[in-house]
Amino acid sequence: MARYRMEDGTVVDTDRASARWEEAKRWDGRNQISVNTGNQWDHQTLYRSRRGRYYVERWSQWQGSTAHVEWVSPQEAARWLVLNAEELPDDLKQYEADVTE
Secondary structure, eight states, X not given: OOEEEOTTSOEEEGGGOSEEEEOOEEEOSSSEEETTTSSSSEEEEEEEOTTSOEEEEEEEOSXXXXXXXXXXXXXXXXXXXXXXXXXXXXXXXXXXXHHOO
């Protein structure tokens, strides 16, 4: 796993996250395609920090690309989980009606 410095100066360690969700993938007949990015090369993982904040790690299989992370709002975390057919944790269930239709 990895450590990242966030824009606000906080250092997050993906090994110390309290929860982690891998992106869902769909077979397009030739490749596994990320549900989040819509392609086979770019990927995302959602984490919940030990303090309960959510962040997304983004990385690519393209040579020379660098992985990075960013904080996401609870609503965005709920949206990410719903898109990936994951059950919402208790702290995000209140956002389900806002992010689905």
